[in-house]
Amino acid sequence: HELTSEKRVIQDDALWHLVDDNKTPDITQLIKQYNQSSNAISSLLGRSGAALAKLPITAMQAGNWYVMPVANFVDQGHAYWQDELGNIKQLADFSQFQQPQSVVLMHGQAFKLTLKKPSTGNLWIYIKAKHYPTPAHIAVVPESQFIASSFVVNSLSIVTITVMLMLAIMALILFIKTRYKVAAFCFGYVGLHGLGWAMAAGLGQIIYPMSPVNTSYAGMYLFPFAIGCASYFAYYLFNFNRLKPIKNRLLVYYANIALLLGVGMLFLPFTWVFYLSHLLASIWVWVSLFVGYKMLSLQDFRAKYFFTGNLVYSLSLVYYMLSHFTAFDGPSPELVVMLALSIDCVCIVMSLSEWLRLKQQEFNHVMHQSRFDALTGVGNRLLLNEKLADLQNKYLVVFIDCDSIKQLNDQLGHAQGDQFLIYVADLMQQQLADLGQVFRTGGDEFIGLCEVNQGNDLVSLKWNIEKRLQEINIQVKQRWPASGISYGIATSEEGKSASQCLSIADSRMYEVKSQHKAQATSEV
Numbered sequence: 001h002e003l004t005s006e007k008r009v010i011q012d013d014a015l016w017h018l019v020d021d022n023k024t025p026d027i028t029q030l031i032k033q034y035n036q037s038s039n040a041i042s043s044l045l046g047r048s049g050a051a052l053a054k055l056p057i058t059a060m061q062a063g064n065w066y067v068m069p070v071a072n073f074v075d076q077g078h079a080y081w082q083d084e085l086g087n088i089k090q091l092a093d094f095s096q097f098q099q100p101q102s103v104v105l106m107h108g109q110a111f112k113l114t115l116k117k118p119s120t121g122n123l124w125i126y127i128k129a130k131h132y133p134t135p136a137h138i139a140v141v142p143e144s145q146f147i148a149s150s151f152v153v154n155s156l157s158i159v160t161i162t163v164m165l166m167l168a169i170m171a172l173i174l175f176i177k178t179r180y181k182v183a184a185f186c187f188g189y190v191g192l193h194g195l196g197w198a199m200a201a202g203l204g205q206i207i208y209p210m211s212p213v214n215t216s217y218a219g220m221y222l223f224p225f226a227i228g229c230a231s232y233f234a235y236y237l238f239n240f241n242r243l244k245p246i247k248n249r250l251l252v253y254y255a256n257i258a259l260l261l262g263v264g265m266l267f268l269p270f271t272w273v274f275y276l277s278h279l280l281a282s283i284w285v286w287v288s289l290f291v292g293y294k295m296l297s298l299q300d301f302r303a304k305y306f307f308t309g310n311l312v313y314s315l316s317l318v319y320y321m322l323s324h325f326t327a328f329d330g331p332s333p334e335l336v337v338m339l340a341l342s343i344d345c346v347c348i349v350m351s352l353s354e355w356l357r358l359k360q361q362e363f364n365h366v367m368h369q370s371r372f373d374a375l376t377g378v379g380n381r382l383l384l385n386e387k388l389a390d391l392q393n394k395y396l397v398v399f400i401d402c403d404s405i406k407q408l409n410d411q412l413g414h415a416q417g418d419q420f421l422i423y424v425a426d427l428m429q430q431q432l433a434d435l436g437q438v439f440r441t442g443g444d445e446f447i448g449l450c451e452v453n454q455g456n457d458l459v460s461l462k463w464n465i466e467k468r469l470q471e472i473n474i475q476v477k478q479r480w481p482a483s484g485i486s487y488g489i490a491t492s493e494e495g496k497s498a499s500q501c502l503s504i505a506d507s508r509m510y511e512v513k514s515q516h517k518a519q520a521t522s523e524v
């Protein structure tokens with residue numbers, strides 16, 4: 001392999017010799033043993049264990065290159081240089097438990113190859129892993145290219161992981177504040193994916209190089225729990241928990257299977273873990289797209305985010321699988337999936353915010369329904385009680401009862417009686433708008449509540465209100481001459497409490513009503 005100023009990728013076909021990995025290897029011995037051997041296996045893909053590769057290298061000029069054994073998971077990695085004379089010296093130890101030689105995320109463990117003069121020799125690479133999920137190829141990159149590409153890969157990895165973890169923290173805060181399960185599962189969905197990818201990308205090794213276990217495997221173990229949370233999240237997002245039919249529990253069954261498998265996987269060999277996690281993910285892709293599509297067709301407003309996010313993620317998985325089966329040689333498949341996943345996480349948190357918006361709307365609706373009268377739109381007794389409890393200044397209350405509505409109902413019909421009540425309520429709201437508020441407390445009973453403010457005192461307020469009530473009475477009588485309103489006013493200075501004021505106003509209203517009745521009888 002001639003090293004030039006171009007990147008060189010040495011495919012894993014017929015590159016690796018599987019070697020005995022039971023004991024700590026003496027690699028110099030291994031190198032001597034395999035120096036003449038030509039029985040390399042076709043590929044490391046899907047295997048596990050230790051393997052040795054011999055790369056005959058020629059460099060026409062001196063230079064610095066970075067060698068990247070791309071194998072996704074590496075427990076042990078050693079590189080040796082054998083010069084033309086057959087002398088062997090160790091070049092690098094890029095094992096998982098070593099301080100990384102260079103910070104490259106996304107399984108990009110790399111070491112530097114410095115050739116001080118034009119050289120020919122053999123580069124020997126020994127790797128050991130629990131599973132090789134990709135064709136374990138070796139890339140040799142000139143230093144300048146390596147620096148540029150590791151800057152891009154590291155930056156994108158850090159940004160996407162940060163986005164996912166920040167979104168997870170947002171969801172956690174929402175859960176702490178609201179106690180809604182959907183927010184808790186959103187936290188699990190986004191957070192476990194973010195954490196899993198951070199580990200898979202090698203961040204665990206960089207942050208905690210002394211870890212007794214290889215943290216890059218951790219992502220695969222976290223994955224089933226992330227899928228379990230995702231499935232529960234969809235279940236609560238679309239409020240399937242409120243619907244009865246059994247099929248709506250499918251998401252719960254899937255979530256529980258994923259969570260159980262997650263626990264079971266802790267006791268399985270890593271190859272199993274790898275395949276089971278990918279199986280769960282493949283099924284989840286279809287489940288999520290199906291649920292998203294179904295909800296979209298039902299015009300559920302949350303579905304557009306859920307569906308879009310999962311579609312982007314699914315497409316990235318197709319890209320990932322195509323590049324893994326080497327049918328299509330796309331660059332950085334893991335990075336593409338991680339970028340897509342961070343977009344998915346943004347969409348997921350947006351669908352959560354839509355869910356919370358709906359909850360807020362429902363809450364506002366219930367609040368309104370419980371405090372406002374459906375017929376007239378004015379406040380009801382519950383709202384009146386709340387306002388009475390909140391009073392700070394002097395105030396007055398007006399007790400209003402409509403006259404002869406029974407008769408109006410009997411003669412003109414109930415609908416006309418309703419119109420009458422609506423008309424009276426509207427008039428009172430208009431007339432008292434700048435002074436206070438009106439409440440419907442019974443069939444044809446209303447209460448007005450006016451608080452003294454900087455612009456008026458109790459006397460002027462009472463005078464003002466009386467004038468306006470008379471005006472209301474005149475206007476009502478213009479449309480329904482046999483009806484009208486009777487009212488009584490009481491101020492906070494007349495009673496010790498609001499209820500005492502109300503009963504004073506009530507009895508004053510009855511006096512007025514009696515007069516109205518007497519007047520009506522004499523007119524007859």
Ligand SMILES: Nc1nc2c(ncn2[C@@H]2O[C@H](COP(=O)(O)OP(=O)(O)OP(=O)(O)O)[C@@H](O)[C@H]2O)c(=O)[nH]1
Binds near residue numbers: 404413414417
């Ligand atoms: N159309 C209509 N009538 C109602 C409504 N709520 C209560 N009423 C009627 O209002 C009347 C209230 O009773 P009263 O206060 O004794 O009736 P009234 O004819 O106004 O008698 P006075 O108050 O003594 O003048 C009842 O006949 C109820 O049917 C309503 O929402 N719509």
